[in-house]
Amino acid sequence: xxxxxxxxxxxxxxxxxxxxxxxxxxxxxxxxxxxxxxxxxxxxxxxxxxxxxxxxxxxxxxxxxxxxxxxxxxxxxxxxxxxxxxxxxxxxxxxxxxxxxxxxxxxxxxxxxxxxxxxxxxxxxxxxxxxxxxxxxxxxxxxxxxxxxxxxxxxxxxxxxxxxxxxxxxxxxxxxxxxxxxxxxxxxxxxxxxxxxxxxxxxxxxxxxxxxxxxxxxxxxxxxxxxxxxxxxxxxxxxxxxxxxxxxxxxxxxxxxxxxxxxxxxxxxxxxxxxxxxxxxxxxxxxxxxxxxxxxxxxxxxxxxxxxxxxxxxxxxxxxxxxxxxxxxxxxxxxxxxxxxxxxxxxxxxxxxxxxxxxxx
Amino acid sequence: xxxxxxxxxxxxxxxxxxxxxxxxxxxxxxxxxxxxxxxxxxxxxxxxxxxxxxxxxxxxxxxxxxxxxxxxxxxxxxxxxxxxxxxxxxxxxxxxxxxxxxxxxxxxxxxxxxxxxxxxxxxxxxxxxxxxxxxxxxxxxxxxxxxxxxxxxxxxxxxxxxxxxxxxxxxxxxxxxxxxxxxxxxxxxxxxxxxxxxxxxxxxxxxxxxxxxxxxxxxxxxxxxxxxxxxxxxxxxxxxxxxxxxxxxxxxxxxxxxxxxxxxxxxxxxxxxxxxxxxxxxxxxxxxxxxxxxxxxxxxxxxxxxxxxxxxxxxxxxxxxxxxxxxxxxxxxxxxxxxxxxxxxxxxxxxxxxxxxxxxx
Numbered sequence: 001x002x003x004x005x006x007x008x009x010x011x012x013x014x015x016x017x018x019x020x021x022x023x024x025x026x027x028x029x030x031x032x033x034x035x036x037x038x039x040x041x042x043x044x045x046x047x048x049x050x051x052x053x054x055x056x057x058x059x060x061x062x063x064x065x066x067x068x069x070x071x072x073x074x075x076x077x078x079x080x081x082x083x084x085x086x087x088x089x090x091x092x093x094x095x096x097x098x099x100x101x102x103x104x105x106x107x108x109x110x111x112x113x114x115x116x117x118x119x120x121x122x123x124x125x126x127x128x129x130x131x132x133x134x135x136x137x138x139x140x141x142x143x144x145x146x147x148x149x150x151x152x153x154x155x156x157x158x159x160x161x162x163x164x165x166x167x168x169x170x171x172x173x174x175x176x177x178x179x180x181x182x183x184x185x186x187x188x189x190x191x192x193x194x195x196x197x198x199x200x201x202x203x204x205x206x207x208x209x210x211x212x213x214x215x216x217x218x219x220x221x222x223x224x225x226x227x228x229x230x231x232x233x234x235x236x237x238x239x240x241x242x243x244x245x246x247x248x249x250x251x252x253x254x255x256x257x258x259x260x261x262x263x264x265x266x267x268x269x270x271x272x273x274x275x276x277x278x279x280x281x282x283x284x285x286x287x288x289x290x291x292x293x294x295x296x297x298x299x300x301x302x303x304x305x306x307x308x309x310x311x312x313x314x315x316x317x318x319x320x321x322x323x324x325x326x327x328x329x330x331x332x333x334x335x336x337x338x339x340x341x342x343x344x345x346x347x348x349x350x351x352x353x354x355x356x357x358x359x360x361x
Numbered sequence: 362x363x364x365x366x367x368x369x370x371x372x373x374x375x376x377x378x379x380x381x382x383x384x385x386x387x388x389x390x391x392x393x394x395x396x397x398x399x400x401x402x403x404x405x406x407x408x409x410x411x412x413x414x415x416x417x418x419x420x421x422x423x424x425x426x427x428x429x430x431x432x433x434x435x436x437x438x439x440x441x442x443x444x445x446x447x448x449x450x451x452x453x454x455x456x457x458x459x460x461x462x463x464x465x466x467x468x469x470x471x472x473x474x475x476x477x478x479x480x481x482x483x484x485x486x487x488x489x490x491x492x493x494x495x496x497x498x499x500x501x502x503x504x505x506x507x508x509x510x511x512x513x514x515x516x517x518x519x520x521x522x523x524x525x526x527x528x529x530x531x532x533x534x535x536x537x538x539x540x541x542x543x544x545x546x547x548x549x550x551x552x553x554x555x556x557x558x559x560x561x562x563x564x565x566x567x568x569x570x571x572x573x574x575x576x577x578x579x580x581x582x583x584x585x586x587x588x589x590x591x592x593x594x595x596x597x598x599x600x601x602x603x604x605x606x607x608x609x610x611x612x613x614x615x616x617x618x619x620x621x622x623x624x625x626x627x628x629x630x631x632x633x634x635x636x637x638x639x640x641x642x643x644x645x646x647x648x649x650x651x652x653x654x655x656x657x658x659x660x661x662x663x664x665x666x667x668x669x670x671x672x673x674x675x676x677x678x679x680x681x682x683x684x685x686x687x688x689x690x691x692x693x694x695x696x697x698x699x700x701x702x703x704x705x706x707x708x709x710x711x712x713x714x715x716x717x718x719x720x721x722x
Binding site: 272279 | 623624626627630631633634635636637638639640641693697700704712
């Protein structure tokens with residue numbers, strides 16, 4: 001079902017990588033929107049859901065982003081295909097659970113997706129590499145205005161945009177930034193940062209959202225509040241905290257290098273050696289090794305051009321990606337194939353000699 | 362004190378290596394001998410011990426093996442120097458505990474050492490790479506005859522050679538072979554082999570004798586009985602069992618490769634990657650990685666010429682060797698220096714590409 005999308009994604013891998021930056025992997029903004037005069041998806045019957053689906057489809061088809069993009073009904077996707085789209089952050093785990101009457105639009109440059117009849121009628125998401133909240137908000141806002149002109153949004157003067165769950169009421173906006181925080185993690189300061197972020201009204205989650213683990217030292221940090229502040233205020237507050245976390249992460253790294261240079265070189269060296277030579281590897285281990293490789297690029301131990309490849313591998317070694325397009329394979333098969341992909345990539349990737357490098361630190 | 366010996370040992374490292382063989386690392390025969398009319402060392406007073414020392418010294422000086430060799434009084438050696446000689450298997454841990462009146466002669470080719478006033482007046486040891494019990498016995502026997510003609514041995518027609526401990530009575534002979542048994546270890550058959558060997562009257566110990574651990578999957582296997590059998594019978598029986606163990610080890614490897622090829626390649630690959638890239642490593646970890654490298658040579662994954670280097674590194678990464686000649690360094694310093702030595706060696710050592718190699722198995 002999704003062969004063309006995969007082909008399209010793979011063709012873009014180098015492009016995506018080249019825009020990557022240290023610490024902040026990507027930024028994302030999503031809006032929860034619902035249509036007036038329709039009950040929320042969890043209350044809607046099949047006919048109503050299909051009706052919503054076709055209304056949204058009609059509205060999107062006029063937009064250049066989606067004209068050449070992809071549309072899938074969730075019921076038509078296999079388990080593996082859904083898993084793969086989740087790993088690409090193009091759909092949510094929740095959407096996978098939905099049966100008939102739900103679907104997703106994905107733009108041809110896969111920077112944008114619209115889930116239909118997930119928790120809300122529409123979940124509009126825009127994604128960009130690096131720290132890009134303001135630029136992203138401009139695009140999201142334009143797109144939202146366009147949809148607003150084509151679809152009758154459920155909106156209240158008192159509450160703002162109405163949503164299925166009150167936690168999204170008001171702006172319906174959730175902005176999240178995916179941050180790579182190995183410095184705070186290995187220096188054991190990450191819990192402090194999470195607690196402080198929570199107190200400032202931000203949620204800190206693992207790579208795949210709520211309840212997922214922060215494998216690869218990757219964390220998603222997002223606003224928890226959607227009501228009582230303007231979109232601009234939400235983004236400004238989030239951006240401020242994120243800049244703070246970024247600074248803490250860099251400080252943690254410098255401090256760690258100063259106090260534990262051999263330990264850091266050891267971690268990076270071992271990860272590199274194992275990625276380059278192992279024959280069996282599960283995804284958690286791979287994520288943690290790749291995390292040290294990403295940090296090695298930040299430290300100048302790899303050429304900057306390899307950052308894109310490493311970010312691409314973070315995705316490529318997820319179980320669904322490893323398995324695709326085989327429908328049924330064993331965990332062992334995946335672990336062997338994962339190690340092979342990593343070996344082949346890292347054997348082409350020379351590590352700078354630390355010994356010449358040590359003096360810089 | 363031992364600078365010249367060390368220099369001499371280092372000059373020979375490539376030679377030693379070139380005679381190395383798979384599975385059997387080295388063979389050793391030692392004889393316990395005592396002088397008539399002297400009490401055993403643990404009962405002798407200082408004057409008697411010095412008397413014995415000079416008698417043995419005079420007898421050895423006529424032998425070409427020792428003329429250009431090394432003699433040390435134990436009391437003159439530092440803790441570090443003693444540790445280093447133990448790591449080289451040139452003296453025993455027990456000799457290190459002795460105070461004045463004990464010593465050791467080491468031949469210039471360090472294939473032979475004579476400890477004086479350890480448990481017995483003399484402990485004569487000959488060491489050779491590979492599986493060499495019969496050839497070794499010829500040399501030991503000749504040397505023993507020579508000493509016998511120069512020194513009055515304590516000998517009884519009924520009991521044979523008299524020794525301080527009854528476990529050495531009779532022949533005074535202990536033959537031991539150092540075997541590298543990773544196949545039996547990873548296939549979890551080693552305990553069976555140890556039990557069977559014990560039942561056949563053989564002792565199985567770790568790398569540094571009694572009570573030491575089998576790090577690096579290296580085991581010392583030796584006869585327990587010295588009485589009631591001729592030297593020839595002891596060696597024949599030991600040799601028979603060892604050939605059996607060797608066969609079991611090779612079978613265990615073939616079976617493991619057949620059933621767990623990816624796992625084996627994974628272990629070897631990871632060990633190689635870590636040896637080549639780590640910056641901190643303790644000796645136990647290093648021994649285990651080197652063990653897989655030695656097996657990789659046996660399997661043809663490294664050039665045969667690297668076997669000598671790997672066997673040399675087994676010795677070179679022991680704590681005393683790492684530390685030498687510094688008298689007082691931290692464990693952390695040793696772990697960093699050890700990793701550096703290994704990194705430098707393995708970066709010159711290319712691993713054959715397993716992927717081209719897989720078809721052979």
